[in-house]
Amino acid sequence: MINRQFLLAERPHGAIQEHHLRYNEADLPELTSGQMLVQVEYYSLDPSMKGQMEASVSYAAGIPIGGVMRGRGVGRVIASRNAVVPVGAQAFGFFGMQDFAVCTGDEPHFHVFDPPVNPQAALGVLGGTGMTAYFGLLDIGKPQPGDTLLVSGAAGATGSVAGQIGRIKGCRVIGVAGTAEKCAWLVEELGFDGAINYRQDDLTSALDVLCPDGIDVFFDNVGGDILDLALARLKLHARVVLCGGISRYELTGKPTGPGNYFNLVLTRSRMEGFLLSDYLSRFDEARGDLRAWFESGALKQRATVYEGFRSLPTALVALFQGANTGKMLVRSDLQLEAPQP
Ligand SMILES: NC(=O)c1ccc[n+]([C@@H]2O[C@H](COP(=O)([O-])OP(=O)(O)OC[C@H]3O[C@@H](n4cnc5c(N)ncnc54)[C@H](OP(=O)(O)O)[C@@H]3O)[C@@H](O)[C@H]2O)c1
Structure with a gap:
């Protein structure tokens, strides 16, 4: 079988471009004892891929030039010499941008959904x-009923879930997103109490209207101006959750710092960053709660899906242009292989 792949061709400086990835076809190795072969059905596109392409982040090794582009996926085990994971299992992990991945199940983040779930979810x-x-929201934001929660990047994969969990915990939730359609989705379908289109609305006056008494929790995916404006509106003992800073990911220089940071002192507030990998030992707890909320309808899922393996570079570029509502995914166009014993 041929394994289609995208390899890292060049490290990006500034915006990611499609030519930073190179198409390749490779042969599949024979499985050795303990290994399994996963056929990827959906590929996840994540902003963190940029830092790994640049080799500029301390939490993950840079992808070598010529190496398979790293990324999460979900798929089926189509052959197994592994004693624990059988053929047919639905597997999640860092399978990379390729049709098939050989793994042992011991890799960090590898998980079998049993029973299987909606692969987009x-x-x-x-x-x-x-x-x-x-x-990020529950451990660092510590939302309380009645809190005002502001979420940036609110119509994206992480932001839309953070805002919905805030609603479940009884917060008043305001989202910031980049189009009128995204804002309408947040309010009309996800139950946010308000939404601001940062590309069109005057952010300062919109925050004054929608957060008149200030902000208790700010879940920030973006950084830059929105972070600075939120810092100016913190209530006493507020919590600022630094999840990401996508407004800086495509800059070549260092952005200026938030001028309103001193309000952290005046309001005795806390601003704290985190990485998902800090919580590896608690993934089952999160999946249990998220699954229960999802199955009860309290948590809604949406994805923007690009079709076909060859669309992976296009989808990655589009992620940084705000083309997605909810999770950005690519669906494989490869027919599912018949399982091999
Ligand atoms: N700490 C962690 O462990 C961790 C883990 C996962 C993700 N993250 C971070 O969480 C954030 C969201 O990630 P995600 O996977 O959920 O992606 P996402 O929000 O689904 O997609 C990225 C979104 O960012 C918005 N965006 C792009 N450029 C922007 C800019 N200059 N200013 C404001 N918004 C911009 C776009 O939406 P608009 O149309 O609204 O502009 C785009 O749809 C990222 O910063 C990511 O690095 C952190």
Whole structure:
């Protein structure tokens, strides 16, 4: 069988471009004892891929030039010499941008959904971004009923789940997103109490209207201006959750710092970053709660799906242009192989 792949061709400087990835076809190795072969059905596109392409982040090794592009996926085990994971299992893990991945199940983040779940949800509300929202909001944001929760990047994979968990915990939730359609989705379908289109609305006056008494919890995916404006509106003992800073990911220089940071002192507030990998030992707890909320309808899942393996570079570029509502995914166009004993 031929294994289609995308390899890292060049490290990006500034915006990611499609030519930073190179198409390749490789042969599949024979499985050795303990290994299994996963056929990937859906690929997850994540902003963190940029830092790994650049080799600029301390929490993950840089992808070598010519190496298979790293990324999460969900798929089926189609052959197994592993004593624990049988053929047919629905597997989640860092399978990379390729049709097939050989793994042992001992890799960090590898997980078998048993019983299987909606594969889009496996990478969205029940996947890495859902768990990021879960731990960031609950462990660091510590939302209380009646709190005003502001979420940036609110219509994306992580932000949409963070806001919905805030609603479940009794917060008043305001989202910031990049189009009118995204804002309408947040309010009309996800039950947010308000939404601000940062590309069109005047952010300062919109925050004054929607957060008139200030902000208790800010779940920040974006950084930059929105972080600074939120810092100016913190209530006493507020919590600022630094999940991400996508507004800086495509800059070549260092952005200026938030001028309103001193309000942390005046309001005795806390600003704290985190990484999902800090919580590896608690993934089962998060998946249990997220799955219960998802199955009860309290947590909704949406994805923007690009079709076909060859669309992976296009989808990755589009992620940074805000083309997604909810989780950004690519669905494989490869027919599912018949399981091999
Ligand atoms: N700490 C962790 O462990 C962890 C784990 C996962 C993700 N994250 C972070 O969480 C954030 C969201 O990740 P995600 O996977 O859920 O992606 P996502 O939000 O689904 O997709 C990215 C979104 O960011 C928005 N965006 C792009 N450029 C922007 C800019 N300059 N200013 C404001 N918004 C911009 C776009 O939506 P608009 O149309 O609204 O602009 C785009 O749809 C990222 O910062 C990511 O690095 C952190």
